[in-house]
Amino acid sequence: MATSDKLSETLADRPDRLSALSHRSPLTGDDGLLMREATHLGKLVLRLAETEAETLKIKALEGAGLPTQPCRSSVSHTGTVSVLWLGPDEWMVVSQAGTEEALQTRLHSELSGRHFQLSNVTDYYTCIDIAGHQNREILMNLSTLDMHNRTFSAGQIKGSIFGHANAYVWQLHTEPGASEIFRLIIRSSMADYLWCLVSRSARLFGMPEDTPISGEKLVI
Amino acid sequence: MFVIDCPWCGERDMSEFSCGGEAHIARPEGSEQMNDEEWAQFVFIRKNSKGRYAERWNHAAGCRRWFNLLRNTATDQILAVYKMGDAEPNVSTEEPVTPSGEAPIGSGNDAVKLMKPGEAL
């Protein structure tokens, strides 16, 4: 059967790891506008009592404390680990690709004895980075958040609704003078929707529009 | 489409939140000893009053926290936002006065059509 021939070709020797937007290529627009997926970043959700977070120093986080001020993030000395405030007892630890398992183990052993929860959400979410000076404008087309630089500055992270999808938007710390980068943290299953909606909302700034994967037959 | 001042995240559009109905209704202990009517009071019966009303809201698209909100349901005016477990704050509001039970201003009700600047009923 034709089907089985096709299938046998797909037997992979090596495990093939795909990010949620591996079928999309970076898109560019006017004035340095750039959208790309930040693939496979390590992501752990840490739940811990707010009162403990205030005093706790976690070595594994390399100097990044657990921010207790809402919608803020912190960065490690090395700049490789960030801790994002998601809620008063909830943080996301974002680290470089491939480091999440080791980090999870270290955090586990350091926090043992306390009441906490540590969940690996590396594949649950993916990240869409939008750089270029029109990025605030593009995000305003999608969300009711106030994206003005008076109210949204580097290091801030806010959960909201973008189009019809819940996501977080996080402004990365960038070098002075460098272009601002906003990172959308979106559930993998909705990543293609949001990617395409961003591209659609950035048409005015010269970005080509990606169309969501569609056309599946729904009618018997 | 009002704005809610989340106790953690600050002012956000109402679309980020979901409403959980009347606040300050604790799940009773020892329900097995309660008769049907007492239990039904807890499960089904809500004040649903026009005017001042304490509600539970959840910042579903943000920090996912539940909190309480005191609202004038006739005008959508938010009188107070306070955390779970806190007592209902003592805030006064324009109570319904018109024959149809609406606030004189802010409700979109037209029982009172005309008011001069600064005039109050």
Added chain:
Amino acid sequence: MATSRQKSGLRTEQGGHINRGKPIHFTFDGKAYQGFEGDTLASALLANGVHMVARSFKYHRPRGIVAAGSEDPAAIVQIGPDAVETDPNTRVTEQEIYEGLMASAQNCWPSLSFDIGIANDVLSDFIPAGFYYKTFMGPPLSWMRFEPIIRKAAGLGVAPTNRDPDQYDSTNRHVDVLVVGAGPSGLAAAKAAADAGARVILAEETNSLGGALLSEPEDSVSLGGKPSDAAIEKMAADLEANPDVTVLTRTTAFGYYGDNFVGLWERVTDHQAPLDRGKHVPRQKIWRVRAKQVILATGSLERPMVFDGNDRPGIMLAGAVRTFLNRYGVLCGHKAVIFANNDSAWATAFDLQKAGSQIAAIVDVRRKISGELLQMAAERGIPIFAGSAIVGTKGRSRVTAADIRLVDETGAISPKSNWINCDLIATSCGWAPNVALFSQSRGKLYYDDDLQAFRPGASWQQERSVGAANGSYDLQDCLDEGRKAGAAAASDTGFKKRIPKVLKASHSMLLQTDLQIIPQVPSPKVAKKVRAFIDLQDDVTTKDIKVAIQEGLHSVEHIKRYTTTGMGTDQGKIANLNAFAFIADHLGKSVPDVGVTTFRQPYKPVTMGALAGQHVGAHFMPRRTTAMHPWHRAQRDVIFEPVGDWLRPRAFLRDGEDFQQAVQRETKAARTGIGVLDASTLGKIDVRGPDAREFLNRIYTNAWSKLSPGKCRYGLMLKEDGMVMDDGVTACLADDHFHMTTTTGGAANVLGHLEDYLQTEWPDLKVYLTTTTEQTAVASICGPGCDRLIADLLDDLDPDPETFKFMDWRDAHIQGIPVRVFRISFTGELSYEINIDASYGLWLWKKIFAQAKCEGGGYDITPYGTEAMHVLRAEKGFIIVGQETDGTATPIDLGMNWIVKKSGDFVGRRSLTRSDTSRDDRKQLVGLVTEQPDYVLMEGTQIIATQEEGTAPVPMLGHVTSSYLSPNLERSIAMAMLESGRSRVGQTLYASRKGDSAMAVRVVGTDFLKEREDGNI
């Protein structure tokens, strides 16, 4: 000389805010015309002598251009070249012309000049006020009979036949101060707020800033020592230069909602020729603005005079005539009669005369007119008729004459007619603040006896009305009010930096002074013959309002609905106040006692495309897909099914198969060979903490205290009312750590439900929850002997069912990649669920098939979809929450008493013993088999007791919840919720069928596989 003027002289020699260097060509009703850049369709048509552009809605009477802006009642046309790119109901006073614009008249057939619908006019006595109500209330068939005729005659524009080819955008903004209207007061307000440092949006409905100043003659007004044009330009430049200010032209604030939320509608490219429109520029854009402070500088609207024959083309508002003259350089007529009750309209006469028109008369209803004004008219040689009125007009498609007579204090008119020829009547019944947005903000109006109009009264939101919108008509007052409001609004939002300079205005405008309103000009005709129009779009005359009042309708809201006054697409912007005044007069009340109708959003019609914005087509909503989706899509013929937001394969069709055949094959294969299902969409929640077990005990109906690590258990979750809300398998990972699964559609609800209880009812419980649905991809593999395939796949785990038991889970690896394997089953067959990090999901899926097909494999493997899954679980009698349950089924109703623990509280427990939920005769879940084995009942079919349905209402015993053709049982099977269902097992009942005799069905248990083993089916 006069004749040559009539041909070509409608455009002034100079002046106006048009670009005479750039002629623009366009067509109206197929005829070619020329205008200039900066013209609206209205000004360009008027410059070509075209007044009549439409016919009215009900009587099909000729309709001309009355106003110069969005308040025009009836001059609406169809724009666009064909049936696809066409825009109905476009106001000619707002549409700017562009090269190649094609406009056509609507609401008339076969043509504008010869309209068959005019018969309605002749028959107008038969379409009285309340026609629709009366027809509806009449004999049942009368509406049916009239409806098609009315539809045909009354249609407004024509809707496009195809999908809208244009793109629209929508965006959100937060500002400190939103200023609506860029006239003098709006500009002053925006400037003051911006200078103080506030974030500002200034929205102007027309194409340029300046508002009423643009209607003044060139160089007649100076601001701060500069000519107004230059001063406006300077202010605009200052605003544009400020990065925190956004100036939007061609932008209407259409709705004012709660918490200072204002919708703006920008027409971005509607004024451009199609070829000039930027490829990626949206046609229109919606700005959803959340403003801390709003300043309404929406100006004022002029009221027309109400008199017999006031609807002929060529009868216009005096202010509009002046706007067309000074803003667009267009003379609306050569021989004008001015009909006024206040001073402002006299300026129209003076300006028109200066530009070359003849003023045949100024007719003023006032007996006392200021000496200064009289002198100005006398100097210009204009005949004045004081204490007089126009009591009738002539002309069919254009006004040709006016009958001017004296009217005494009692309203009696002089008996002798005095016809004066004219081609233009410019009327003014005074100006009224445009309070629509203020009213939408829920502010309350009050009636100003001097203005004889409603003004903004008590505010409800953080808003200020300024300038003419606030009843201040003097230019200096407007500038001062605007500046003060702008500074105050900025200050209220925390910007107290600077107080901008006062801008001094010098001018000699004629304002509306000594206003004298007459609600309706008397007529010499018998009352029945008088046609004095209040609402020109909906054809509502004073007679209609009288009829409504005679028929007992005294509330202004009722009269509006009965007569439809103010209910057209113009929402009666210039009609309403005249209607209120006429009603008040007729009822012998004061206008404030009659009150106003409610101003509602939108201020004017907004296109649906703009409201939808970019969220259309493939961007309409998120469609969530799993890691395996690319594989599913790549199969030859797959039917998908939306499940919640998810898209799941429903059946994989092979060559020549139809859907049903594929489902039958897949269902059979899962019990005879090996079936594989993508189960990634199931909701997953990580539950951790020392009180996790106690939490599960309270949340599920069964007990969790003794479930040991490595084991799984099925759980049923209720709401507090005792009804089933969700179900799923939860695995114990460690004593304080559980992995919960939920239904695909219920995942978000369940997490919300659990967080709610944790945060609000049991904050003392030490438990944390994190959703992990998309973290893992899940392949569910089932079928006899599928353990051998699992063994081949796994590096380090023996899946032997003897040792790896049902409801166990184990960690393992596939080619070194960690997986978690659950021995759980939704089919009743031997089944394993492999969980892997989602980024390896597609690889795992391909790997499973490759392993099965490779040499030494040789497994008969079949991917199956959700439909086969439904059949498989139904064969085993498993419920699907949301299919068997509808929020009214308890576990007992479902025959699942076994999962309800005997002691200890849980959510919903007490409700299970309520008198209603413990009834024996509730609907209970049962199996049904049809007498005719190949007949598949329709889901939702009603079950009745007898084959004869008898007379309605037929007692219904229950309904079918699931129904399939089962290949494994080789017959149809169905599940149903049936009254006292369990006690009816063995009974024969009947399934009602539309258009056929009821089908006999036998009640059986729900586990059909077991029923067959037991020989029951």
